[in-house]
Structure formats: C-alpha cells, structure tokens
Amino acid sequence: MLRVAEGLYRALVPLPLLGRLPAPGDGLWARRLLALGAAAAVAVPVAAGLFRVPPRDDFDLSCFVWLLLGARWLTQRWWPRRDGRLVWRSRVAGRRSVEPGLVAQRSLAGWADLVTETIATAAIAVGLIGTLPEESWWGVPLRPLLAVGAAAWIGRTVHEEVRFTGRLALTASGIRHGRQTYAWTNIDRVNPKRQDGRVDGVRLRQIVRQSLEPEPVVGGRDTAVPEERLVAAIEHFRTRSEMLAVGLPVTAPEPAGG
Incomplete structure (x- = not known):
C-alpha cells in the first residue's frame, strides 16, 4: 500500500517541488494524499470556473474587487483577543514525520485573513481574465495561464491547511510554524517581536544563520x-525538548505571573 501511495505521490507532484523525496515509512502518506485530494477538489472547480469567465464587456467586477481589497486591508488591521493555549496531540503531522507534541491552532484573525485573501485572489483573477480578449494571439494563452495559476495558489493554500497539524507545533524535532521548521539546537534565545507598537510573534535568536536572512519569527497575529x-x-x-518525545501528555508552562 505504501508503494502505491508513493508512486501516486510521485506522479501527482513534480519532482522539483518535492525536494528530498519523503521516506515510504514516515507515517505521512495518508496525510499527503488527503491534502492532495483536498487541494485538487478545490483547485479543479476553481480553474474550471475561471476558464469560463466571459470578456469584461459582459460584466464588471471592478467594484467587487476593490471591496475585497478593502476588506483584506481591514482584516489585516483587526486584532481580536487571543487567549488560546498549546494543546497536546499524540500525533502531529510535520514536514518529515509524525510526532507527539504541543499544537497551536490558527486564530480568528488568521482565518479571516485566509478567507479574504483566497476570495480576493479569485476575484482579481476573474477581473484580469475578463480584460483579456478571446481572439487575440496573446490573450488566448494568458487566459488559461492566469486561471491555472490562481487555482494552483488556492489549491496550495488548502493543501497546507490539511497537510499539517495546527498553525504552530512544538515537537521533539523542533518548532514548526506553517511549513517552516526550526531545530531546537539552533535556538539561542527568544523574545517577543514588536512592530508598530504591537507585539506580533516570537523572534527566534539563532546560533547559526545566514548573514542576509532575517531572524525567524513564529506565532503572531495568525496564531x-x-x-x-x-x-x-x-x-x-x-533545553529539554526530549520531554516532548516521550509520548505522554505534556502541559505547556504558563508565563510568570500568568
């Protein structure tokens, strides 16, 4: 069964997008196939709908697109209260393996951002495709290209939500935020990141990092x-990440004075 799943995964995902091919026994193949299925279930009808967009002479979405962009701008400045806790999960799907660990879910503001960004992407694609003439030599290839690109972006968003457990996870192998992972052994210290007078995420001070790369930030408004x-x-x-590998439920400590 694993060989069948691995072969299907190789066929569905181009090798350059895979990077290092996952191991057959890493326990993630069912999750990968579920995520691919969910992404395809969303991307295919989106692409089909975008292929059928009529020329702009027949409709005008400019007002709707501007409203969506305005909604996107407003949601990014919405800071609802966040009082969630890290929750223990015996199976946390990460990039390379399934481990026990502590999970933080996406926040209400994070979901609002995700929904408005997805709708805005589809609406902008509709508006752009509608401006392309159907008979011109340059409009004919651009219409399907835009349709496939927008559908692929939306499908990738769905894939990431299904593929990983939670928005952020602490496991024995490290910290994962979205698709990014950071090893415990390379974290020197942490401190809150402040931006525009607000605390937005936790900055990881790394022991070794590329000189031109900014210091990574995990958590924040979307967590x-x-x-x-x-x-x-x-x-x-x-300094005690091995506690997360035991498999027994672990409770995250509360902040001092909390």
Missing part, C-alpha cells in the same frame, strides 16, 4: 496562542 505563552513554552522546552 491563537498569545506571545507570552509561546515564549514561556519555547524557553521551557528549548
């Missing part, structure tokens, strides 16, 4: 767990 709880948990497990 339901507030920064003070993330800082307390990361500092606690930074």
Whole structure:
C-alpha cells in the first residue's frame, strides 16, 4: 500500500517541488494524499470556473474587487483577543514525520485573513481574465495561464491547511510554524517581536544563520496562542525538548505571573 501511495505521490507532484523525496515509512502518506485530494477538489472547480469567465464587456467586477481589497486591508488591521493555549496531540503531522507534541491552532484573525485573501485572489483573477480578449494571439494563452495559476495558489493554500497539524507545533524535532521548521539546537534565545507598537510573534535568536536572512519569527497575529505563552513554552522546552518525545501528555508552562 505504501508503494502505491508513493508512486501516486510521485506522479501527482513534480519532482522539483518535492525536494528530498519523503521516506515510504514516515507515517505521512495518508496525510499527503488527503491534502492532495483536498487541494485538487478545490483547485479543479476553481480553474474550471475561471476558464469560463466571459470578456469584461459582459460584466464588471471592478467594484467587487476593490471591496475585497478593502476588506483584506481591514482584516489585516483587526486584532481580536487571543487567549488560546498549546494543546497536546499524540500525533502531529510535520514536514518529515509524525510526532507527539504541543499544537497551536490558527486564530480568528488568521482565518479571516485566509478567507479574504483566497476570495480576493479569485476575484482579481476573474477581473484580469475578463480584460483579456478571446481572439487575440496573446490573450488566448494568458487566459488559461492566469486561471491555472490562481487555482494552483488556492489549491496550495488548502493543501497546507490539511497537510499539517495546527498553525504552530512544538515537537521533539523542533518548532514548526506553517511549513517552516526550526531545530531546537539552533535556538539561542527568544523574545517577543514588536512592530508598530504591537507585539506580533516570537523572534527566534539563532546560533547559526545566514548573514542576509532575517531572524525567524513564529506565532503572531495568525496564531491563537498569545506571545507570552509561546515564549514561556519555547524557553521551557528549548533545553529539554526530549520531554516532548516521550509520548505522554505534556502541559505547556504558563508565563510568570500568568
């Protein structure tokens, strides 16, 4: 069964997008196929709908697109209260393996961003495709290209939501935020990141990093767990990450004075 799944995964995902091919026994093949199926279930009808967009002479979406862009701008400046906690999960799907660990879900603001960004992407694609003439030599190839590109972006968003457990996870192998992972052994210290007078995420001070790369930030507005709880948990497990590998339920420590 694993060989069949691996062959199907190779066929569906181009090798350059895979990077290092996953191991057959890493326990993630069912999750990968589920994520691919969910992405295809969304991307295919989106692409089919975009292929049928009529020329702009027949309709006008400019007002709707501007409204969506305005909604996107407003949601990015919406800061609802976040009081979530890291929750223990015996099976956390990461990039390379399934491990036990602590998980933080996407916040309400994060879901609002995701929905408005997805709808805005589809609406912008509709508006752009509608401006392309159907008979011109340059419009004919651009219409399907835009349709496939927008559908692929939306499908990738769905794929990531299904593929990984939670928005952020702390496991024995490291910290994962979205698709990015950071090893415990390369984290020197952590502190809240401040931007525009607000605390937005936890900055990881790495021992070794590329000189031109910014320091990574995990958590933030799109994560339901507030920064003070993330800082307390990361500092606690930074030097004792093996506690997360035991398999027994672990409770994240509360911040001092919390």
